Amino acid sequence: MDSTITTGAEENAWGGGNRPLGASYGKLMMWFFLVSDALTFSGFLAAYGFSRFKFIETWPIADEVFTHVPFFHGNYPMYYVAFMTFILIMSSVTMVLAVDAGHRMKKNSVIWYMFLTIIGGAIFVGSQAWEWATFINGDYGAVETKGGRILQFVKTDTGERAALNDFAKTIPGDRVAHESKNGIWFYDEGYRPSYTVNEVIEGFKANSNIVVRTETIDAEGEKMVLSRQESLSKLQSAVQVVEGANLIHNEYGNRLFADFFFFITGFHGFHVFSGVLINLIIFFNVALGTYEKRGHYEMVEKVGLYWHFVDLVWVFVFTFFYLV
Amino acid sequence: MADAHKLEIFRGLLKFKSNTQKIWGILIFLTIVTAIEVSLGITKPKALTGTTFLGMKILNWIFIILTLVKAYYIAWDFMHLRDEKSALRRAIVWTPIFLVAYLLFILLFEADYIYNVFKDGFVTWNF
Helix, strand or coil: CCCCCCCHHHHHHHCCCCCCCCCCHHHHHHHHHHHHHHHHHHHHHHHHHHHHHHCCCCCCCHHHHCCCECCECCCCCCHHHHHHHHHHHHHHHHHHHHHHHHHCCCHHHHHHHHHHHHHHHHHHHHHHHHHHHHHHHCCCCEEEECCCCEEEEEECCCCCECCHHHHCCCCCCCCCCCCHHHCCCCCCCCCCCCCCHHHHHHHHHHCCCEEEEEEEECCCCCEEECCHHHHHHHHCCEEEEECCECCCCECCCCHHHHHHHHHHHHHHHHHHHHHHHHHHHHHHHHHHCHHHHHCCCHHHHHHHHHHHHHHHHHHHHHHHHHHC | CCCCCCCEECCCCEECCCHHHHHHHHHHHHHHHHHHHHHHHHHCCHHHHHCEECCEEHHHHHHHHHHHHHHHHHHHHHCCHHHCCHHHHHHHHHHHHHHHHHHHHHHHHHHHHHHHHHHHCCCCCCC
């Protein structure tokens, strides 16, 4: 009805150029992207929660996994991740200061704050690379049972974790490399751990100070430690030695923990990396005076939104991966 | 939103003189919250790990609430949601909150069910 009648008021309403949300097209699109990206990350974290609730009694304890700080030896749970969190929040602050300086059309301040933001992002990505390397290399080593469970070792006198090379025996034996006559196609031998299962078990028998620590968490929230006798019978089901972590084996406990670690922090690290690249592009644009000519620094605000989002996601990853 | 910054946080308890000052104030606040989280995570006070509420340790509830507090201030002050129109703010905030709460509800209940199957069912997996 009345489809042909147009009043002046309606022409204004539908004629375009209205901004009912008070935000420009670009900014709205950035927000749409961020909402969908937030849902992606939530999906990952919810999947992590799913697996964790499924194996709630055997899930690895994060502060026993991430205990390293670069250039220092010893047990420092959480400190380095806390430092990384602070770096990311700090670079968020310099970003928001850049946006603020942009509103006031101060080109040089924007340049400096963008520069500091990029440096902060680079430090964060570097720290994450280091964290990955440490996680992949592993700490003490463990053995994996037939059922895919991890058995770790502790010293009975101190209660500290025992590394495999503290007690494993070296049994001389011939290492038969893969020979071309045994296969139709040459393939790599692959990675071999420093000790065989047999060497670990013999070392265990010879060293009365060592017991097995299982994945099971007791009522106190600590991993359950077996007696000598139970340890020996448990070790009979060991099938391989695991050092470090990858997508298939994980010396820290449940392999899903490593999978989610690589997946979630990796996806976040990729966001930080691309954020640094986008920040770099905008940094050069600012330095070349593009936004000065354009008359506004809204582009800085838009990448700023992305950068803060990366920080926001890390706050959640930090909580659900490292703290809870 | 260049000229219309809202400079009050904590429901007007704290009012900053300029936007720059507010940014530094938020940094201090976020740093304090993170420091509390980390120190709780390292010390793990017995009083907080021993008691549970709705099937989760009190300590974990504290972590999650503090995280949401941090997320609020990052979104509201760093991402300028405080200065946006309320329609935009609600569209951005409530959509994910609704969807994520729903997803978490489904997945965590299902996971707990599977946990019980593993525990009480005739399935041996921990060997």
